[in-house]
Amino acid sequence: MVTKTEEAELNRLESQVEHGGGGAWEYLCLIRKLKIRRSDKVLKHGLSILNDPKKRSSLGDEEWTLYEQVAVAAMDCHSLGVAQDCIKVLSKKFPDSKRVGRLEAMLLEAKGCFEEAENAYLSLLEDNPLDQVIHKRRVAIAKAQGDILKAIEWLDKYLEIFMADHDAWRELAEIYISLQMYKQAAFCYEELILAQPTFPLYHLAYADVLYTLGGLENLQTAKKYYASTIDLTGGKNTRALYGICLCTYAIAQLAKGRNKEDKESGELQSLAAAALEKEYKSRAPSKLPLLNSTLKNLRL
Amino acid sequence: MAEDLVLDTAIRDWVLIPLSVVMVLIGILRYFVSKLMRSFQAPDPKIVKEGQVIIRARNLRSAANFIPARAFRARRIYFSNEENGLLHVPKGQTQNAQAQMFSDPNMAMDMMKKNLSMIIPQTLTFAWVNFFFSGFVAAKIPFPLTQRFRSMLQNGIDLSTVDVSYVSSRSWYFLNLFGLRGLFSLILGEENAMDDTQRMMQMGGFGFDPTKSLSAEKDGLDIVQHEWVLPKFEQRAEAVLRKLVK
Structure with missing residues (x-):
């Protein structure tokens, strides 16, 4: 999770770098530390460092970290040529490295050669069956191929071991929602709420799922x-x-005709x-009539 | 002892400084030797999974009130039922770490390597200091101290009349042994710095039994009283909105 101060610092550095104020390396380091996805910026500024031999050599051993970072960013931006060059440099320096092997497999994946990529990942997994990144990449391959059920299967297997990884739970929840399997998605969101009980977006998503499921009890919980x-x-x-408005309306619809005493009191x-x-x-005065008619329909 | 002892400058040049330098060099050497001997050990899936189970169970315990009662009960049963709950440890399986260590020669080997890289240089330097530098008063600290510090600062000198602020060479060795961590973190990088006190603690920590924490977590989960906090949130939301609308 990125805190506000960290984000402010990042944005400050970004604008400084964008306007030629220097500090590109610090910016890239911060992105890496916070695990933020701003691949276009990483590609641009990382390459400008890598193409300048003087700047590059001043990094010392960190040079190779930068190559890796730029390679991943390049794949994200679909600059496969740049990624290939970076990976070539890395594999020259570290011929037998698993980490470079992973990058090569990712390049295959980016090119769309899913079979080869899958095989490469499998052989990497043989050496280290607990590599989280590779497990996640396999899910991504299944998703990219449109094989959602397989993606769910891989995710399930992954979560069997790494069950405290809430990002994986979130992915699974979103996949279940896309398949309209709301009960399963609700379970995943419960898991997410447990992991970060004060993060509002999980509460919101859980409520959405419960509202979609319908039924009096679910609606009340959703509210x-x-x-x-x-x-x-x-x-x-x-x-x-x-x-809140929609839930209240739906609850009132359902409770119609039943005993009135448990009608929700309160002015929420x-x-x-x-x-x-x-x-x-x-914010949007022109849309006010629209809102008013909607609320009127909901009898509020 | 009214007048101060005068320390020979040769002691500074040939005892105090060499001792510190040697301690630093040995620390660095040991870092590289242990780096050479370190073997990559693939983590055991079972142990990784146990760690993750514990994290998830702990999350459940601390945030139980944020999910509906039904969801909580289902999870509790999943974690702690007697048949196949994740936290339930069958009686026969409580194999203690000691036995595990002996059954796995690799583990014993690793322990030994760690031990050797720690004990051998320590013994050697201690013997060396004892042989060459025993009985020196090597330094004087610039402030007075109480008698209690005598055993710490004047190890190796059995004179009760010497002022406590004088430091014997052997004590100087000990001070270096335990106090060079900051310097190592500067030289070797933050995460590599490890002084001997930490090493010793690590040794003491060995024999930790993961099944114990599993069953402790299970007990904790069993006694959790579920009290859903969400109804309270409705009132709080009302208060928030009232303030906002006003």
């Missing part, structure tokens, strides 16, 4: 999670505000509607 999202974001999340929904109105007034 609670929308409420927690509002609390955790300080009421800034428009989607959560809408979620009217407050949410008011907050939405205020938000639209300040």
Whole structure:
């Protein structure tokens, strides 16, 4: 997770580098440390260092780290030629390295030779069956080939061992949602909430899934999670505000005809509607009538 | 002892400085030797998995109140049921680490390598210091100290009348042995610095039993009272929105 100060520092460095103020290496180091994906910037500034022999040699041993970073960024930007050059330099320096082998397999994958890449990954896994990156790459291959079920299978296998890896859980949740398997997705989001209980976006996604599942109990739970999202974001999340309104409406529909006494008391929904109105007034006044008619339809 | 002892400058040139330099050099040499002898050990999938199970169970325990009761109960059963729960350790399988060590010669070998790289140079330097430099008063610290420090600073000199602020050569050796960590982290890089105190602690930590932490985690999970906090969040959200709308 990237904190606000880290992000501010990163953006400051980025604008400094963009305007020719130097500090490219520090910028690249920070990106690597925070594991941020800004491949175009990495490619541009990394290459400018690598193409300048004086700057390159001043890095010492870090030179090779930079080659690796630029190679991965180049593959992400589909500059396969650059990636190939970087990997060639690396494999010359470290002929038997597993890490370079991984890069070569990734290059195969980027070129679209999925069979060869898969085989390369398999042979790498034989040496080190617990390489997390390679397991994840295999999931990515299955996904790229459109074989979602296989991707789920690999992810399952991966999570069997590395069950505390919440990024993998998130990936799995998103895949399940894309397949409309909401119950499974709900489980994954529960797992994510357990791992980071105060991260509002997981609460929001969980609520979305529960709302989609429907049913009185799920809707009531969904409303609670929308409420927690509002609390955790300080009421800034428009989607959560809408979620409250929609849940209230859906609950009222379902509870119609049943006993009225457990009808939700409280003014959360009217407050949410008011907050939405205020938000639209300040940000998008032209869309205010649209909002008003929507809210009217929801009888709020 | 009213008047101060005068220390020969030759002691500084031939005892104090050489001793420190030798200690630093030995530290660096040992770093490289242990780097040479270090063997890459593929981690055991079972141990990795146990570590991950513990992290996940701990997450469940600490954040239990954030998920609905049903989800929590399902997970608790998954973790701690008596048949095939992840945290449940069958009785027969509690194999202690000692036995495991003897069954796996590689592990014993690794231990020995670690031990050798630590004990041999230490014994040799101690013998060397003892042989050449025993009985010197090597330095004087510029502030007075109480009698209690005598055993720390004047190891090897059995004179109760010498002022405590004088440091004997053997004590100087010990001070170096334990105090050079900062210097090593400068020379060898932050993560490589490891002084002897740490090494010793590492030794003591050996024999750690992962199954114990599994069952401890299970006990912790068993006594967790689930109390869903989300209903409270509704009121809190109301308060937040009220403030926002106002």
